[in-house]
Amino acid sequence: MRIIDLSSPVDAAAWEPDPVVHQVLTPAEGAVHMAAEMKEHFGLDFDPAALPGGELLSLDTLTLTSHTGTHVDAPAHYGSAAVTDYGEPRTIDELPLDWFLRPALVLDLQDQPTGAVGVDVLRAAIARTGREPRPMDIVVLHTGAWRHAGTQRYFTDFTGLDGEAVDHLLDLGVKVIGTDAFSLDAPFGDMIRRYQETGDAGVLWPAHFAGRRREYCQIERLHNLDALPAPFGFHLSCLPTKLRGAGAGWTRAVALLDDLETDG
Structure with a gap:
């Protein structure tokens, strides 16, 4: 087949009547974000430096219709x-x-x-x-x-x-x-x-x-x-x-x- x-x-660089907003959390920023979430929601302490290269995963946030x-x-x-x-x-x-x-x-x-x-x-x-x-x-x-x-x-x-x-x-x-x-x-x-x-x-x-x-x-x-x-x-x-x-x-x-x- x-x-x-x-x-x-879906392209934030393209012209739209309602513009697309595309925010990217890098893998390094994702590691810091995850550590903060673990602390806030579960009371756990985690050092992002324990991860390979200090990186976890990227995260994309889009605002669009x-x-x-x-x-x-x-x-x-x-x-x-x-x-x-x-x-x-x-x-x-x-x-x-x-x-x-x-x-x-x-x-x-x-x-x-x-x-x-x-x-x-x-x-x-x-x-x-x-x-x-x-x-x-x-x-x-x-x-x-x-x-x-x-x-x-x-x-x-x-x-x-x-x-x-x-x-x-x-x-x-x-x-x-x-x-x-x-x-x-x-x-x-x-x-x-x-x-x-x-x-x-x-x-x-x-x-x-x-x-x-x-x-x-x-x-x-x-x-x-x-x-x-x-x-x-x-x-x-x-x-x-x-x-x-x-x-x-x-x-x-x-x-x-x-x-x-x-x-x-």
């Missing part, structure tokens, strides 16, 4: 129980794991402009693959946005879906929709400009708000989609981190390929 990494890194890097949005992210049509929306730790290890189908939207595309564009992209999404398939949008990850452009120039396009995929039995962009919706600036021009609140976050009517998940900020040899014929693993009560969880998304598999 071949494994292709489709995850974007659950929407940093490649992550899965849970239904609880889309709205409260009062505004969903299917009852109380589930958090990321409550979702069935078999949603997140499934055959995948990649739709090429790289020729589309910044904004939200509708059902007609989506159907055309599906037709080009030669294969319809099947129930429980993971559908992935290849917009090309992943190439700008780590820059401000990544958050302003990409293609999303409108609400009807999301509904079309859900009608086919899809439960997880992925994208290499920052969001499954159009960029914030694009949506707000269209709202100001038209007064139509329906242009504001329609892909996310579709999750208030119908239960589904998104994978956002996928990466490296050019490495996939074909639009189907592989499984996508995107098991989310088990963060209790959270609206999203990070994932190390990977494609799992058998080189002889066709899945036709």
Whole structure:
């Protein structure tokens, strides 16, 4: 089995609207820290010099949102129980794991402009693959946005879906929709400009708000989609981190390929 990494890194050096803070405790500092912890919590005295080289283990502390890097949005992210049509929306730790290890189908939207595309564009992209999404398939949008990850452009120039396009995929039995962009919706600036021009609140976050009517998940900020040899014929693993009560969880998304598999 071949494994292709489709995850974007969590990188404190990259540009983020909510910056990542990454603090590193070196192995030498870890030894001193451990000795202090032993004294405080257990009343034990320990000299770090007894360790080889005076070092124990390093420790990384990161401050970041659950929407940093490649992550899965849970239904609880889309709205409260009062505004969903299917009852109380589930958090990321409550979702069935078999949603997140499934055959995948990649739709090429790289020729589309910044904004939200509708059902007609989506159907055309599906037709080009030669294969319809099947129930429980993971559908992935290849917009090309992943190439700008780590820059401000990544958050302003990409293609999303409108609400009807999301509904079309859900009608086919899809439960997880992925994208290499920052969001499954159009960029914030694009949506707000269209709202100001038209007064139509329906242009504001329609892909996310579709999750208030119908239960589904998104994978956002996928990466490296050019490495996939074909639009189907592989499984996508995107098991989310088990963060209790959270609206999203990070994932190390990977494609799992058998080189002889066709899945036709």
